[in-house]
Amino acid sequence: RKEVEQDPGPFNVPEGATVAFNCTYSNSASQSFFWYRQDCRKEPKLLMSVYSSGNEDGRFTAQLNRASQYISLLIRDSKLSDSATYLCVVVRGSWGKLQFGAGTQVVVTP
Amino acid sequence: NAGVTQTPKFQVLKTGQSMTLQCAQDMNHNSMYWYRQDPGMGLRLIYYSASEGTTDKGEVPNGYNVSRLNKREFSLRLESAAPSQTSVYFCASTTSGYLYEQYFGPGTRLTVT
Numbered sequence: 001r002k003e004v005e006q007d008p009g010p011f012n013v014p015e016g017a018t019v020a021f022n023c024t025y026s027n028s029a030s031q032s033f034f035w036y037r038q039d040c041r042k043e044p045k046l047l048m049s050v051y052s053s054g055n056e057d058g059r060f061t062a063q064l065n066r067a068s069q070y071i072s073l074l075i076r077d078s079k080l081s082d083s084a085t086y087l088c089v090v091v092r093g094s095w096g097k098l099q100f101g102a103g104t105q106v107v108v109t110p
Numbered sequence: 111n112a113g114v115t116q117t118p119k120f121q122v123l124k125t126g127q128s129m130t131l132q133c134a135q136d137m138n139h140n141s142m143y144w145y146r147q148d149p150g151m152g153l154r155l156i157y158y159s160a161s162e163g164t165t166d167k168g169e170v171p172n173g174y175n176v177s178r179l180n181k182r183e184f185s186l187r188l189e190s191a192a193p194s195q196t197s198v199y200f201c202a203s204t205t206s207g208y209l210y211e212q213y214f215g216p217g218t219r220l221t222v223t
Contacts, residue, residue, distance in 0.1 A: 004152065034210055043200055043214035044153070087152070091210060097168065098210065100145075100152040 001026055002102075004090050009105040013078045020074040021104045023088030030099075032091040033064055033071045037084045038103065044087055047073075078108045112136055114215035116201050122221045123191040131186040131218050133201030141204050142184040143168075143212065144176060146197040153200065159184055191222045 006023045013019040025033075033050035048055070050062040050071050061074040075082055088101035114135045123129055135142065140161045145153040155168030159178040173195060175187045184203075188195060198219050202212040 002152075008150070032210060041217075043216055044212075045214070046211045049210075089210075097155055097158070098153075098212065100154075102150050102152040 003027060004088055004099050004101040006088050006101040006104045008102060010107045011104065013106060013108050015078055015080060015108055015110055017078050018074065018076050019078060019106060020072060021086070021106075022070045022072045023101050023104075024070045025088075025090045025099075026069070027090075027092050028069060030090045030092045034089040034091075034098075035062060035071075035073050036087040036089055036100070038087055039084050047086070075106070080108050080110065082106060083108045114201055114203055114213050116199075116215035116218050118218060119216065120219045122223065123188075124223055125192060127191050128187065128189050129191065131199055131201075131220075132183070133185065133215055134183045135203040135213070136182065137203060137205070137213065138181070139203035139205050139213070140181070142178065143202040143204075144174075144184070144186045145200045145202065146170065147200060147217075148197050156186065193222045196220060196222045
């Protein structure tokens with residue numbers, strides 16, 4: 001079983017709609033959680049951290065559920081520019097080593 | 111400020127050939143990383159360097175070697191390329207103060223035939 005699992009999608013979303021997707025992690029000792037964004041054939045970039053209490057950054061909301069071992073990302077009022085692959089990242093223990101999920105593809109359509 | 115740069119952008123090798131992927135950062139970051147990204151697999155850590163003068167194995171180090179040449183540069187060498195090493199390779203760097211915001215280079219697309 002992979003340590004970090006994501007639904008690969010694609011999630012096809014009309015412009016202006018809301019989309020949400022989850023990421024599950026297998027190791028309960030995981031300490032920190034992040035969402036990275038990767039545009040097609042580009043490098044990943046940090047989108048946001050995920051805090052235990054949940055957090056928002058503009059139209060993006062991230063949640064953590066430790067009991068069920070998943071994190072979620074919700075995008076409100078989707079823009080065409082939100083089309084990308086969203087990578088779930090989990091950190092467990094060792095210094096600076098990130099465990100990446102394979103990504104969830106989101107396609108926002110006009 | 112170029113951030114993280116990688117060369118080459120594309121490379122085709124024959125099985126058994128060797129090559130070195132170059133990475134440099136101009137953000138004065140202490141830590142640098144090499145990842146590979148394969149379809150359906152996510153990024154996997156090959157090697158990392160916590161600081162100048164140190165290197166450590168990641169999740170998938172077999173078939174690779176690295177050199178932290180100085181604070182700016184971290185190279186990845188394939189001594190005898192195999193088709194299983196066909197992948198996109200990303201270099202990343204980060205500052206000690208916030209290890210998890212990693213800045214990635216544009217990637218090298220490597221095909222081994």
